[in-house]
Amino acid sequence: xxxxKLLKIYKNFLKIRLCQEKIIDKYHPEDKMKCPMHxxxxxxxxxxxxxxxxxxxxxxxxxxxxxxxxxxxxxxMKEMISEFYGKETGTNGGLAGSQELSCTKTNFYSGTILxxxxxxxxGDAFAKISKKQNNISVAVIGDGGMEEGITFxxxxxxxxxxxxxLFVCENNMYSTHTNIKExxxxxxxxxxxxxxxxxxxxxxxxxxxxLDHILNKTINNMRKNKEPVFLExxxxxxxxxxxxxxxxxxxxxxxxxxxYWKHRDPLVKLEKLINSQKIIKEIKNDIIKEITSSFxxxxxxxxxxxxxxxxxxxxxxxxxxSFYKKRIFFSSKQEDHKPSSGKPY
Amino acid sequence: MIKTNRILSFxxxxxxxxxxxxxxxxKVFIFGLGVDKTAHIFSTTKNLKQKFGKKRIFDTPAxxxxxxxxxxxxxxxxxxxxxxxxxxxFMVYTFDQLVNWIALWSFxxxxxxxxxxxxxxxxxxxxxxxxxxxxxxxxMFAHVPGxxxxxxxxxxxxxxxxxxxxxxxxxxxxxxxxxxxNSKEFVPQKPYFLDIDTPNLRIKGKDFTxxxxxxGVLTSLRASxxxxxxxxxxxxxxxxxxxxxKMAKIFNSLKKTKRLLVVEDGWSKISFSSEVxxxxxxxxxxxxxxxxxxxxPNSHIPMSTKLEKNFYFSENEIVNxxxxxxxxxx
Numbered sequence: 001x002x003x004x005k006l007l008k009i010y011k012n013f014l015k016i017r018l019c020q021e022k023i024i025d026k027y028h029p030e031d032k033m034k035c036p037m038h039x040x041x042x043x044x045x046x047x048x049x050x051x052x053x054x055x056x057x058x059x060x061x062x063x064x065x066x067x068x069x070x071x072x073x074x075x076x077m078k079e080m081i082s083e084f085y086g087k088e089t090g091t092n093g094g095l096a097g098s099q100e101l102s103c104t105k106t107n108f109y110s111g112t113i114l115x116x117x118x119x120x121x122x123g124d125a126f127a128k129i130s131k132k133q134n135n136i137s138v139a140v141i142g143d144g145g146m147e148e149g150i151t152f153x154x155x156x157x158x159x160x161x162x163x164x165x166l167f168v169c170e171n172n173m174y175s176t177h178t179n180i181k182e183x184x185x186x187x188x189x190x191x192x193x194x195x196x197x198x199x200x201x202x203x204x205x206x207x208x209x210x211l212d213h214i215l216n217k218t219i220n221n222m223r224k225n226k227e228p229v230f231l232e233x234x235x236x237x238x239x240x241x242x243x244x245x246x247x248x249x250x251x252x253x254x255x256x257x258x259x260y261w262k263h264r265d266p267l268v269k270l271e272k273l274i275n276s277q278k279i280i281k282e283i284k285n286d287i288i289k290e291i292t293s294s295f296x297x298x299x300x301x302x303x304x305x306x307x308x309x310x311x312x313x314x315x316x317x318x319x320x321x322s323f324y325k326k327r328i329f330f331s332s333k334q335e336d337h338k339p340s341s342g343k344p345y
Numbered sequence: 346m347i348k349t350n351r352i353l354s355f356x357x358x359x360x361x362x363x364x365x366x367x368x369x370x371x372k373v374f375i376f377g378l379g380v381d382k383t384a385h386i387f388s389t390t391k392n393l394k395q396k397f398g399k400k401r402i403f404d405t406p407a408x409x410x411x412x413x414x415x416x417x418x419x420x421x422x423x424x425x426x427x428x429x430x431x432x433x434x435f436m437v438y439t440f441d442q443l444v445n446w447i448a449l450w451s452f453x454x455x456x457x458x459x460x461x462x463x464x465x466x467x468x469x470x471x472x473x474x475x476x477x478x479x480x481x482x483x484x485m486f487a488h489v490p491g492x493x494x495x496x497x498x499x500x501x502x503x504x505x506x507x508x509x510x511x512x513x514x515x516x517x518x519x520x521x522x523x524x525x526x527n528s529k530e531f532v533p534q535k536p537y538f539l540d541i542d543t544p545n546l547r548i549k550g551k552d553f554t555x556x557x558x559x560x561g562v563l564t565s566l567r568a569s570x571x572x573x574x575x576x577x578x579x580x581x582x583x584x585x586x587x588x589x590x591k592m593a594k595i596f597n598s599l600k601k602t603k604r605l606l607v608v609e610d611g612w613s614k615i616s617f618s619s620e621v622x623x624x625x626x627x628x629x630x631x632x633x634x635x636x637x638x639x640x641x642p643n644s645h646i647p648m649s650t651k652l653e654k655n656f657y658f659s660e661n662e663i664v665n666x667x668x669x670x671x672x673x674x675x
Contacts, residue, residue, distance in 0.1 A: 061418070093455025104457045109421070116446045119411040123418025123426070130372070130400070130424060137418075150442075153411030160406070310456040311449075311490040312589070313514035316538075317425070317461070319369050320512045324505055324537035333349070334499045334566060335529040339471060 001212065001273070005052060007283070009212070010270045012048035015287050016068045017041060017267060019077060020239070022291050023084070027244035032299075033084040035097030038065040038112075042238035043170055045266045047072040049211050050138065050168070053219045057133055059107035059124050061117035062140045064099050065170075065237075066110035069140060075103050078294040087301035094304030115145040118167070119154035125163035129226065136164040136222050144175030146189045152196075158228040159198045165228040166219065167193075172237045177252040190232040203233040206266045236261035349531040356526045358500035359389040362507035363427065365536040367397050370425060373511060375402040377412065377429035377465075386429050387467070387526045409435050413442035413464070420462040421450065425511055432478050433466035433520060447516045448491035460516045463507070470560070470610070470657065471524045475648030481641075483559075484616040486518050487588035494587035495541055496520045498562035500530040505539030506585060513541065520587075522560035522610065542589045546598075550578030553667055554598045556621050557608040558584045565608050568663035577667060579606075587617045592624050599625060604670065605636040608663060613640035634670045639663055 020039045027033055040047075043065065051072025054060070062069045070080055076091065083090030084098055091103045099112040111117050121139035128135045141151065146169055158165045169189045173180045180187045190200040201218070203211050211233065218229050238261070240247035248258065271280055353361065366373045375390060381404050385391040393402045405412055409430065416426040430436050436443075450460040469478040487494045493515050497503035503521070510517035539545070547562060548569055557565050562583045569579060580598040584590040599605060605625055607618035618638040625636055639658050646656055 059422075092453055093457070095455050096453040100453050102454055102458070104454065111446060113441065113445045116414055116417075116442060119414035119442075120418035120421070120446070122411065123415035123420070123424075124422045125418075126415065127419045127422030127424045130374070130419075131422075150408075150410040150414065153406070153408035154414070156406060157408060157411050157415060304455075306455070307452065310452045310454070312493070313451050313456070313459050315459075315514040316509070317370065317512040317514070320509065320538045322538070323509075323540040323543075324533075333530060334563060335352075336567070337355075337525055337528040337563065339527070 001209070006270070006273055007279070008052050009048050010274060011283055011287070012051045012072045013044045013267060013270060014283060015077070015290070016044040016047065016071050018284070018287050019071065019291055020067065022295070024239070024244040026295065035084060035086070035099070036242050037084065037098040037244070038242050039239045039244070040065045040068045040237070042261065042265070043172060043235045044068050045206050045208065045211060046168060046170055046233050046235065049208070049215055053215050054138070055135065057107065057135045058138065059121070059135070060109070060138045060140065061121040061124065062108070062110040063117065063142050063145055064110065064112035065142065066101050067098070070101055070103065070108055070110070073106050073108050075106050075108055077290055078297040079103070081294045082298040082301050085298045085301070086304055087298055088304045089297070089301040090304070093306070093310070095307055095310070115141060115148040115151050118145060119150050121165050122154050122158045122163055125158065125165045126161065129163060134223055136166055136219060138166045138168060140168045140170065142175070143169060143171040143173065143180055143189055147175070147183065155193060155196055155198060155228070155230065159196050162226050163228055164222045164226045166222060167228060167230040169230070169232045170235050171232055172235050174237070174241070174253070176241050177247070177250060179252070188232065190230060193230045198228055198230050200230045200232070203231065206235060206264050208266055208269060238262065351531055351534060352529050353500050353532040354526065355500045355503050355528050356387045356389045358504040358532050359507055359521070360391065360393075361532070362504040362511070363389070364393065364396065366508055366511045367393070367401060369536065370512070372423060373425045373427065374400070375427045375429065376405050378405055378407055379431060380404060380429050386431060387523070390429070409438040410442055413439040414446065416462045416464070417442065417447050417450070417460060420460050420516070421458060425461050427463045427465060427511065430464065430466045432469050433482060434477050434480050436464070436466050436482070443486070443492065444489050448489045450491070451515070452491055459514045461514045463510045463517045463519050465519045465521060468520060468522045470522060471653070473648050473650040473653055474646070476645040479646045481520065481611040483520050483587040484611055487617065491516070493517045493541060493589050494520065495585060496559035496587055497585070498525070498557070498559055498583045499528060501532045502539065502545070502583065502585070504532055505537050506541060508536055509538045509541050512538070517541070520559065524560050525563060528563060539585070541586050542591055544582045544584045544590050544594055546594065547581040547583050548579070550580050552577050552602060552671065553579035553604045553606060554582070554595065554602045555579045555606045555608060556582045556584060556595055558587060558617060560610045561608040564658070564660050565663055567660035568667070571660060571664050572667060575668065577671060579667070584621075592628070595625070596628055596630060599630050599632070603631065603633040605632060606663070606666060607636070607638040609638065609640040610657075611641055612643050613638060614643050616640060637666060637670060639666055
């Protein structure tokens with residue numbers, strides 16, 4: 001792997017990791033970010049590598065565990081942290097918190113119930129084709145989200161219409177605290193998707209090289225061929241399902257399993273590959289600076305004051321210049337409806 | 346003076362609105378189950394495929410949920426999609442998409458994102474459509490902030506309101522009563538836009554204020570013709586939207602007539618008519634008789650045409666209600 005690429009992926013990865021850790025540190029002692037937050041420590045590899053391959057005007061539609069994708073897709077960290085504090089400088093004006101983080105500037109969208117964004121990416125890809133853009137849409141979902149019927153409708157639609165959607169399923173085996181074996185007899189999601197004859201790819205063991213190779217090839221192909229691809233990555237959440245507190249004291253995951261995945265933490269491998277404490281330290285310092293200034297920015301910003309007015313846009317396209325007001329002249333001459341045929345439609 | 350000899354049916358007017366919208370803006374497209382074949386959604390999409398090609402109008406799998414989010418994704422990216430459901434009842438599949446996603450898209454982005462989509466849905470009333478094909482759920486949708494529910498009452502209203510809905514930056518659920526498709530009226534040829542949020546005064550009168558929406562407006566017009574013989578007339582307001590209508594004009598009318606009747610083709614409890622009456626009561630305008638309404642009974646709809654006739658109200662109920670109230674308070 002080229003050194004420059006490796007460093008970029010590492011920066012993405014470390015930024016996500018350190019930012020999440022800082023959130024954990026600050027969340028409770030301060031109790032100022034009171035919104036449900038789904039952290040993604042352990043699952044940083046996919047967004048870190050994906051972020052490297054995305055271009056301007058590509059879009060991401062993410063599940064609720066979205067911070068990694070937001071940051072890797074060039075989202076502003078200070079706007080993200082402000083959002084968690086409910087501040088008006090947040091990327092959603094402080095109204096969305098973590099669960100529905102979005103950023104129109106970087107085409108990043110997310111939401112928490114549960115699989116809507118996954119299908120939204122299909123319409124987004126259609127818009128790209130209609131506007132003759134050479135871009136892709138990425139839909140990210142978890143193994144839990146893949147249990148909603150809409151996901152299969154969406155995959156079928158993208159395949160039928162030949163739309164450049166990269167469907168990504170981060171399979172971390174748990175829907176909140178329920179293991180996939182309690183939820184299905186097919187524990188690989190990609191097995192279920194194969195029936196659509198869409199191209200499916202499985203990446204096991206947080207394998208950096210394999211994931212990089214596949215994304216490089218797949219995304220390039222998608223830009224040319226305009227076909228959807230379904231990629232499943234087996235991964236593991238190190239933190240609790242929601243919030244800064246761990247939840248392993250509920251004993252829903254075997255210790256052996258936790259250790260297995262923690263031993264395969266991709267961060268260790270990345271640092272081994274970089275093989276220079278000096279470079280690592282430099283990168284780390286830069287990121288810590290960014291994190292500190294982001295939290296300071298958020299703390300100093302003002303709480304959101306406006307929300308009601310945002311329910312409706314109330315605007316119109318430029319095509320609407322004025323409303324037609326002469327309606328009253330012909331209003332009472334409406335002829336009655338006469339049923340025309342014996343058909344139900 | 347406007348020439349008023351260009352008579353179109355409700356379905357022709359809708360087709361004309363769509364055709365003109367697609368010409369005005371290449372970002373407008375139509376999709377949904379069966380939109381480009383057989384009955385062409387009561388002929389409202391006929392020949393559009395020949396005119397605009399299969400990239401602008403296309404048939405789909407039934408998948409209502411994914412289609413709704415497809416529309417949302419395209420709208421968010423700047424397109425202006427029109428998704429059509431041949432029966433409104435199928436939209437119940439898409440409650441999550443409407444309520445958890447589309448309705449709050451502008452809100453949760455603090456106004457940075459737009460959701461300019463139209464969902465056309467047909468209420469099957471007539472020809473024995475029964476409990477799964479004839480529901481009218483406008484009041485249910487109207488409860489959710491962020492959705493605009495538009496219900497045209499006549500061909501010229503349908504054309505102007507559909508054009509406005511397509512070019513509105515808010516998500517619009519456009520509800521069409523099947524029992525209006527063959528109704529005819531003068532419709533101006535050029536594209537024009539009607540204000541979704543301002544009720545339209547359909548006829549002027551002196552004795553009563555009747556507020557209605559969708560098919561109820563036509564039934565009220567029929568009633569007005571019968572009441573003419575008794576020398577009773579009323580202001581008839583077509584609210585156009587089930588939830589974003591402004592009350593000012595209606596209040597002014599009530600100050601004059603001091604009598605209110607709301608006519609609604611939909612279940613009466615917790616409904617559009619409930620909302621209109623509450624707002625009038627809250628306004629404190631003194632009425633000569635208690636506000637009243639005519640709506641569907643709070644029951645599911647029986648299937649066969651013969652039973653249907655006993656379920657729905659007709660102009661006779663409106664006439665009687667007005668006459669009775671009028672006589673009681675004289």
